[in-house]
Amino acid sequence: MAEELTPVQRTYKLLNDKYTVEASEEEFAGQMATKGRREKAYGLLSEHYTMPSFEEYNDKMVADLGGTPAQRAQMQLEQDTEDNISNFDNFWHSAVKSLYYSPQISYNQLFGDFKRADEIVEIAQRELPTEAGAADFLGSVIGGTLPFMAAMAPMFVPGGQGASAILMPALFANYGLQAAGQGRGAVRAFEQESGTDVSGASEAIAATGYGIAVFAAERAGLGALSKTFFNKMSKNALIEIAEAYATKKSGAAAAAIAKHVARITPITAGIEGLEEGAEQLMTNAIDMTYNPDARTAQALLSGVGEATLGGALGGALLGGFGGTLQGLTGRGFQVFDPEMVGDQTDAEVMATKEYLEEQDAFFKAKGGNIFELYTSLKEDINAPNVSAEVLFQTLADGQRGAPERAMVSAQRTLGTGVVSFVLEHAGDLTHRMSQKISQLAGDFESVKSKVDRVYKVLHDGYGFEKEAQENLVSNGVTREDRDAALLTYAEAHKKLKTHNNIQTIANELAVAIGEQRWDAARAAATKLKRITDQGQAAYETAAKENSDKQAVSLAEKQVAEEQLKILEDEAFKQIGDDVRTTLIQKHMVQGVFDNMDQTDIDNNNAAKVMGVMNDTKDAFDVESPYKRILAPVSGLTAKLFYPRIANASNMGNSLANTIFNFYKKDQKMSQTKSREMMNEAVFLYEDKAKFEALPADQKAIHQPTMDALDEFFDFWLQQYKQFDVLDDDFIGGRVKKLEVDITKQEQLIDVIEKEGGIATIERTELRALQQELKRTNDTKFIHIPTEILFDYIKKRNPKKFEKIKKSFFSSTTKERKNLRLADIINNKDIPITAEDVNMWEIIASYSRKAGKDIALAHYVRALEQEGLAIRLKNLGPDLEPKLPFKLPRARSKRNNYVDHAVGNEKYRMHPLAAQMLKDMEHRSERKAVLAGQVTKMLSITKMAQFFNPFFLPMYDVVQAMIVGSINPLRPIRTGKYVYQAIMDYKNQSQEWYDSGWNGSRSTPIPNPLSTELETADAMATAGGETGKLLRDMVDIRKGHKYPQTVLKAAYNLSWKTAWLLDGIIRQVTYRYGLDKGMTSVEAAQQAALYHGDYAGVPAEMRKKLNLVFFTPTFKIAMAKMYSRMLQSVGETMLPQVKTGEDLAQHRMSFIRLTAIVFAIDIIMTSIGFERDQWGRRYVRHNEFAEDEKSDTVMTFSNPANLFLKYLYRWFEAFGPEVDNSMQRFLQSNVWELHPFYRVASDLANNRTPSGDKIVLTGDRSILRGGAPDKEVKTIKYLIDNLIPLIREVRGKAGAAGVEGIEDPRVREQLAKDVGEMFTAVTAPFTFAYARAPKEIQLRNDVSAIKRFIAEDKNQIIDTYIKTGDLQGLEEIMPVYQRRFEEIVAAADIENSDDTKITTANIGEEDPE
Secondary structure (H helix, E strand, O other): OOOOOOHHHHHHHHHHHHOOOOOOHHHHHHHOOOHHHHHHHHHHHHOOOOOOOHHHHHHHHHHHHOOOHHHHHHHHHHHHHHHHOOHHHHHHHHHHHHHHHHHHHHHHHHOOOHHHHHHHHHHHHHHOOOOOOHHHHHHHHHHHHHHHHHHHHHHHOOOOHHHHHHHHHHHHHHHHHHHHHHHHHHHHHHHHHHOOOOOHHHHHHHHHHHHHHHHHHHHHHHHHHHHHHHHHOOHHHHHHHHHHHHOOOHHHHHHHHHHHHHHHHHHHHHHHHHHHHHHHHHHHHHHOOOOHHHOOHHHHHOOHHHHHHHHHHHHHHHHHHHHHHHHHHOOOOOOOOOOOHHHOOHHHHHOOHHHHHHHHHHHHHHOHHHHHHHHHHHHHHHOOOOOHHHHHHHHHHHHOOHHHHHHHHHHHHHOOOHHHHHHHHHHHHHHHHHOOHHHHOOOHHHHHHHHHHHHHHHOOOOOHHHHHHHHHHHOOOOHHHHHHHHHHHHHHHHOOOOOOHHHHHHHHHHHHHHOOOHHHHHHHHHHHHHHHOOOHHHHHHHHOOOOOOOOOOHHHHHHHHHHHHHHHHHHHHHHHHHHHHHHHHHHHHHHHHHHHHHHOOOOOHHHHHHHHHHHHHHHHOOOHHHHHOOOHHHHHHHHOHHHHHHHHHHHHHHHHHHHHHHHHHHOOOOHHHHHHHHHHHHHHHHEHHHHHOOOHHHHHHHHHHHHHHHHHHHHHHHHHHHOOOOOOOHHHHHHHHHHHHHHHHHHHHHHHHHOOOOOHHHHHHHHHHHHHHHHHHOEOOOOOOHHHHHHHHHHHOHHHHHHHHHHHOOOOOOOOOOOOHHHHHOOOOOOOOHHHOOHHHHHHHHHHHHHHHHHHHHHHHHHHHOOOEEEOEOOOOOOOOEOOOOOOOOOOHHHOOEEEEEOOEEEEEOHHHHHHHHHHHHOOHHHHHHOOHHHHHHHHHHHHOOOOOOHHHHHHHHHHHHHOOOOOOOHHHHHHHHHHHHHHHHHOOHHHHHHHHOOOOOOOOOOOOOOHHHHHHHHOOOOHHHHHHHHHHOOOOOOOOHHHHHHHHHHHHHHHHHHHHHHHHHHHHHHHHHHOOOOHHHHHHHHHHHHOOHHHOOHHHHHHHHOOEOOHHHHHHHHHHHHHHHHHHHHHHOHHHOOOOOOHHHHHHHHHHHHHHHHHHHHHHHOOOEEEEOOOEEEEEEEEEOOEEEEEEEEEOOOOOHHHHHHHHHHHHOOOOOOOHHHHHHHHOHHHEOHHHHHHHHHHHOEOOOOOEOOOOOOHHHOOOOOOHHHHHHHHHHHHHHOHHHHHHHHHOOOOOOOOOOOHHHHHHHHHHHOHHHHHHHHHHEEEEEEOOHHHHHHHHHHHHHHHHHHHHHHHHHHHHOOOOHHHHHHHHHHHHHHHHHHHHHHOOOOOHHHOOOHHHHHHHOOO
16 A cells, blocks of 8 residues: 655645656755745645645645754744734835845846745745735835935936946846846746746747846836936926025925925826836736737736836835935036127127226226217217207106006006005106206105105005005905006006106106005105205206206217227227137136036035035046036146146157257267267357357257257247247347337437436446347347256355345346356356256256146136136236126135136136146146155055066057057058057157147156156167166176166166057057047047046045055046946946937947957867956866876956956955955955055065965074074065065076966966967966866865854854754754855855755764
């Protein structure tokens, strides 16, 4: 007789008859321990069999499963939890499951790991139990909406739109992928329920369809939401909210926000409800493709109502959140679009208030007859063509027409009362004042009587408005009739034209009464009473104002207009362009203030949060604060300030080397003689007569130098003139001044001699001026490097330095005192000799000075053009300069414009601009980034890490491939760009100069081992700087500091080579940009972005970060590159998140970057490597013998996969074998720290990065009686890691035990396995090493888990075993077991008994 099946066994058999149950019977019994699984089994059985009630079935299953205490405890725990779960817990658990667990389930389903997905379902229900109901439903809605809210939030924060351009598309892609996973899960559920196998194609269609449907619906929904927020939340609404904040009343602000949020919330709820309902409908339709049962109307609409409701709730939440955030931040104002003032016609400009004021000032400045003519012509044109008395009488008669009739009509409508009284007497005032003006002189008695009566009634203590209302009620007049009658009265009086101030006030009184503006009426009555109370004489003077004007005929007016037009046309020629510029600037300033009002509202927490966010962004990006106030060009010129100085300096160094080679190469002179000739040429150049007196052969030798210096100084003079810094050079300005002085002296002599005097002294002074003029005309300008000369003077005569400086160099007007350098050399009181003056130093000093001046001028001009700086108008020597127009009022005090002088010009400018100018004027980049001995020492230590000059250029090659300037698939075009770039550098072409000037080249820090003057000196030697460094490396003269010099020269040579090659590859990208039609600035900025825009990080921040981190500026620069590419992709996916910046050029860059990473993966896997980390790390298994196994590992590190490095480090830190994930993550990033701290940490822990001890515990020095072997090892480790060049040399020389270098045997093995060419090509981009095979790693990982258990054992015993909490013990054991299973799954091997953890393991180790 067959053994009767238990309920569990019977359930397993019946399900297997209808479906394929993947689990074994034992595993199935374990799964049935949860109520959710029993409910699912019951439902499946009910479809095919007649079943008892679930309660009866459940009781039998629980009884059958109750064999072990753990199972009973689990089931009891579930039941108790379900019975006792509160609504809040149900809501909270559901929200967390939706937010945290649901994505994990979907992604596991997407990748086909259904077993893991089922496990996560169980874990979620066990750890966060929920039950169906309203709380569960609401929680799932909230959990699903929170990511959308987080990604959407930056859209409403000024400056945060770029973040949304990345986050929103990433979120929507995530939604699409999750939906695809849910599609695969739906197919699998159908297969299990029906026992039908769905084809792979149908499964792919379902998964893809789910993903596309969800992405499309979400995309459409975002478009509708964006329109709702940025159209429905109007500018006026946001202004109202801002004004509420300005009152400092939080209640008013909250009410204003609530009012406007209430308008958009129903709309967003409807949008999201429709979107979610449509998603459900589309996925239901997709289910029809593989599930016949789903092909009914009922199935098609299944869940649509619930999804719509959930979407509506989520949409309402989004509306409330988005609207509130928008109200708090002020986002939603229309972006300021300045009026195209530059396109205004001349007539339009001449009609502006600003022009008319400037025109008046222009003619006043002319003075004399011109100003009198201008004034009289204007008066004639504006004069009436009839007499003033006629005009006054016309006004009096006019008041007796329509206004009088309107008054009578209003009185009939209103009846008796105070309003009818004031209507009559106030309206009559203009008639009384203007009739028969020459006879009555304003009729003082009548007017005063009426004014007093109207004033008294309006100011009556009972209350005029109160009495007027009572009259209205008692006379039975409706409000509508009253308003219509009074409005007619007001409109009639508005049409009267008054001719002086008192008439205007009287008419304003009548209009105010008609419009029922009682306060305005009282104010007008008060003004009139003040005039009449002054007496008859004062009143008549006011009443007769303008009454004596004579009539001017039309013919006379025409003549005046013609004459005035001639004068005004001449004025426009001289002031029109300036006024047009002022108008443009006024509009730009208004735009800045409008934008600041949008983004910076005082007195609210949102503004403070925004301030912190903006300050953080600004700390890492020079351009950020400028872009926020719509001044991008100012931001760009601020960023380019230091690179432009460096570019000018390089230009000067190139000239010095060129001039040196005129003598060295062309004249075949020695190095020493060439340098002597350069210095001799300085004095020949400035003295024209001296040069002309040379023999012809000597002139021929120096002529190329003279020409080169002419071109150099003229180039910078033209730059100075272009930016209005100088009108002429020093010599030209001095000649003009002397000519003026000579003219004045000649005039003085003429006056003296005409009066019979003798001008002997004056003629002597004249001859001196004439001689000085002749000498000046014989002089060419050459720069005097005062800072360099001051250093010599300080060293030689420190006590008299200030006196010498004041006497011979400085002046109150900052004018140069010495005409020639020779004047300084020949002055015995100045301790400077001819040997102290070097041409290369003069050129270097002037290049930096001129570069700084012009870069500063670029910045100031941009500030003016974008409204951040307004040049004050100079009104004369004794008057303070003033603004050309009135500034708007800033809401925030920190945005109030401040005064700042640039040279001789005074400005009113934004505080951001003023602070930047202070930094520019007083700090060089070297001071800003390398100031302080500690900073310099740490910078040198960091520089020492980069001994391979080809590492940086190899990165540049990858970056060029990303941007497209180097393309292996287009070798001819790539070759053209490379050739052009090399020629640009070699010839120092205009393209090379423009590229550098516009910011394509920059460095994170200036070279800490070489100053600008050292570089300049080296350029005036054979081979330039490179030749000098190579000679230093082999200089073994007696007494020479050989080791230090060699190291310094080697690192300087490495620095120069690396950054030179970097510059050439950047030039390749610059040429590529020009070829694509970009401007010079656009092409240079594209090159900077993709190759590292180091200048974009503020100098102060670079200094701070470099004190702590290894290459922070590079990481920030690459993050900007990645963000631009991601934004471009995001805009393509979701046009609604566009930031307004043109990012189209970056889309192809993203595709190329992705292609590079895929290419690495394809190549590596095709030559026998296994994928360890996709796109980054690959492993090749080697078996040299049965007992000798090793893995060869190649790690790719380049800008294309930089983000993967940190991503994998994060994932590895949370691996199952890791106990402290955060510690592991920090340890894995220790190489991101400055080498000084990393090495100090290694020494403190006595561990190398690989985990080996630096000095063994049983160091052999113990056996030697204390020999300093330990100290030697420590010092050697310190030197090897702080100066890696020494470590590399030692390693190449075969020294044993050198840490941190690549084992050459690994490369040798690689060459044997995959070929020498592949090994050589990949060497610059990869690091290769050998490691233990996977089996050993697995054992190590399992050992790590066992170690964790051993470490936790005592705590487990105290917490659970000693307290008898066996249930708690049973609950934590699966956590350890799960770690084992994850390790085993990752290793791709079968589970074994050795990887099982039970309470018995604890018991065996410790019987307690």
